[in-house]
Amino acid sequence: MSASSAARAEICVVACAEAWRGDGEVLAAAMGTCSILGARLARLTFEPGLLTTDGGALLTAEPVALGAPAGAVEGWLPFREHLWLVQNGRRHVMMGASQIDRHGNTNISAIGDWARPKSQLLGARGAPGNTIADPTSYWIPRHSTRVFVPAVDMVSGVGFDRAAALGPRASRFHGLRRVVTDLAVLDFATPDGSMRLVSVHPGVDVERVVAATGFDLVVEGDVPQTRQPSDEELRLIREVLDPKCLRDREVRA
Amino acid sequence: MGVVMSIEEIVGSLDSGMTIGIGGWGSRRKPMALVRAICRSPLTDLTVVSYGGPDVGLLCAAGKVRRVIAPFVTLDSIALEPHFRAARQSGAVEFTEYDEGMFMFGLLAGAHRLPFLPTRAGLGSDVMRVNPGLRTVRSPYEDGEELVAVPALTTDAALVHLDLADTRGNGRYLGPDPYLDDLFVKAAGRAYLSCERMVEPGELGGPPQTLLVSRMHVTGVVETPDGGHFTERGSGRERDEAFQRHYAASAADPEAWAAFAGRFLSGDEAAYQEAVRRWHEQDGDRDHGRGEAR
Numbered sequence: 229m230s231a232s233s234a235a236r237a238e239i240c241v242v243a244c245a246e247a248w249r250g251d252g253e254v255l256a257a258a259m260g261t262c263s264i265l266g267a268r269l270a271r272l273t274f275e276p277g278l279l280t281t282d283g284g285a286l287l288t289a290e291p292v293a294l295g296a297p298a299g300a301v302e303g304w305l306p307f308r309e310h311l312w313l314v315q316n317g318r319r320h321v322m323m324g325a326s327q328i329d330r331h332g333n334t335n336i337s338a339i340g341d342w343a344r345p346k347s348q349l350l351g352a353r354g355a356p357g358n359t360i361a362d363p364t365s366y367w368i369p370r371h372s373t374r375v376f377v378p379a380v381d382m383v384s385g386v387g388f389d390r391a392a393a394l395g396p397r398a399s400r401f402h403g404l405r406r407v408v409t410d411l412a413v414l415d416f417a418t419p420d421g422s423m424r425l426v427s428v429h430p431g432v433d434v435e436r437v438v439a440a441t442g443f444d445l446v447v448e449g450d451v452p453q454t455r456q457p458s459d460e461e462l463r464l465i466r467e468v469l470d471p472k473c474l475r476d477r478e479v480r481a
Numbered sequence: 482m483g484v485v486m487s488i489e490e491i492v493g494s495l496d497s498g499m500t501i502g503i504g505g506w507g508s509r510r511k512p513m514a515l516v517r518a519i520c521r522s523p524l525t526d527l528t529v530v531s532y533g534g535p536d537v538g539l540l541c542a543a544g545k546v547r548r549v550i551a552p553f554v555t556l557d558s559i560a561l562e563p564h565f566r567a568a569r570q571s572g573a574v575e576f577t578e579y580d581e582g583m584f585m586f587g588l589l590a591g592a593h594r595l596p597f598l599p600t601r602a603g604l605g606s607d608v609m610r611v612n613p614g615l616r617t618v619r620s621p622y623e624d625g626e627e628l629v630a631v632p633a634l635t636t637d638a639a640l641v642h643l644d645l646a647d648t649r650g651n652g653r654y655l656g657p658d659p660y661l662d663d664l665f666v667k668a669a670g671r672a673y674l675s676c677e678r679m680v681e682p683g684e685l686g687g688p689p690q691t692l693l694v695s696r697m698h699v700t701g702v703v704e705t706p707d708g709g710h711f712t713e714r715g716s717g718r719e720r721d722e723a724f725q726r727h728y729a730a731s732a733a734d735p736e737a738w739a740a741f742a743g744r745f746l747s748g749d750e751a752a753y754q755e756a757v758r759r760w761h762e763q764d765g766d767r768d769h770g771r772g773e774a775r
Contacts, residue, residue, distance in 0.1 A: 306658040348569035351553035356580035356604030
């Protein structure tokens with residue numbers, strides 16, 4: 229098993245895991261297969277202080293395989309406690325988004341006119357609170373101009389421009405960290421909080437990412453490749469965390 | 482103190498135009514037997530307050546809902562609730578869309594007789610745009626921070642479903658998550674509790690912190706075996722995923738929905754349970770190949 233044989237989904241899992249690097253002892257709240265795997269992988273490797281769940285109300289003593297029972301438990305996090313933890317802030321969440329714009333405003337509520345939507349989606353869920361109170365990253369399994377849009381139809385998750393407009397006091401806990409997609413890693417490390425291309429996944433060129441993005445992406449110089457998983461990371465993904473290869477249902481090889 | 486009532490007596494005590502809080506979360510521990518009974522009642526014009534799941538979907542499909550107040554409506558393992566989507570997309574229901582933390586603060590305010598509670602959640606988001614009635618409040622202390630003032634989410638009646646209850650209306654949950662059921666009950670003018678199994682007072686057992694709902698808040702209690710079906714319950718009864726898939730697939734098509742409603746929703750709760758049992762015997766496992774034993 230060599231690193232060069234890593235599938236795209238495995239690249240994505242590791243790129244998601246990297247979102248939590250340096251976070252220490254916080255809840256890694258994850259939505260979506262690669263994001264959940266990334267949180268558990270980060271905890272098993274370079275970020276052992278992270279707390280992870282069984283996908284439900286239990287904080288597991290050790291990271292468990294996707295969909296597996298919690299096993300030994302080290303804490304209890306029913307929805308009410310999870311909602312309080314959002315306010316408390318010891319949490320870095322990686323959410324999904326149906327639409328995202330260049331400042332990181334995201335929509336999971338509805339497509340079209342909110343009053344009479346063309347497509348009703350989930351509803352705002354925890355996106356407003358997550359983004360205004362906790363570090364937030366995104367995992368988007370299909371990088372396309374349908375998702376990366378000039379303006380989202382409803383701001384469920386708050387982007388940098390909206391946060392800035394609230395002023396420094398109200399926005400002091402806002403912070404978008406990174407966006408991981410099936411093609412690339414992006415962040416907002418620009419003077420005005422515009423989205424920047426950080427790296428492209430192996431086999432993906434910059435032009436493809438730009439073409440799949442419906443707004444002007446900040447591209448600075450030579451864009452590096454997203455790092456390859458190590459042999460140990462691949463073993464953990466394949467044998468420990470996702471032996472049923474559920475990741476391949478989310479990201480095609 | 483709660484009195485033991487029938488499903489029909491509970492639903493018969495509700496009025497059209499009421500605001501009804503429904504406990505549970507998504508497709509988890511929903512008082513589905515009571516919801517099904519509302520669907521076949523003459524009630525209409527309801528405002529439904531819920532961490533929404535198939536409760537909201539079924540009530541929308543039955544034309545019982547004027548307004549939904551919710552942070553989301555989902556079937557969990559199936560992300561989007563087809564009936565709620567259809568109702569929103571056709572303009573059949575009004576929608577008050579909150580962040581899920583805001584929603585909890587609204588319940589907390591309602592449960593504690595406060596007009597509002599402040600939270601950061603919602604600031605900067607379009608939740609403020611689509612709810613023009615929402616106000617902010619400035620901290621009176623030197624920080625001067627501006628926060629969302631979430632108005633109390635009080636209701637005329639709450640419906641919650643627990644794994645166990647006694648005949649007085651004390652209720653116990655057996656799963657890992659109480660959801661917000663105690664807040665729904667306290668924020669309501671009156672509350673009705675359905676349970677998978679009813680016991681005599683003093684026989685609820687278990688660690689005392691699992692006694693989630695107190696008789697002091699409960700008007701009526703009813704035993705509804707499998708009444709949470711098809712949602713997940715904590716008493717070792719998993720969500721009936723095969724049936725939920727059948728529900729969602731049927732809901733996506735008018736003809737299929739008419740057949741579903743005719744087969745499962747045209748009779749009382751006992752008829753529903755019998756129809757589900759037959760479906761699993763006859764169609765469920767064969768059609769889906771993944772039908773869970775119930």
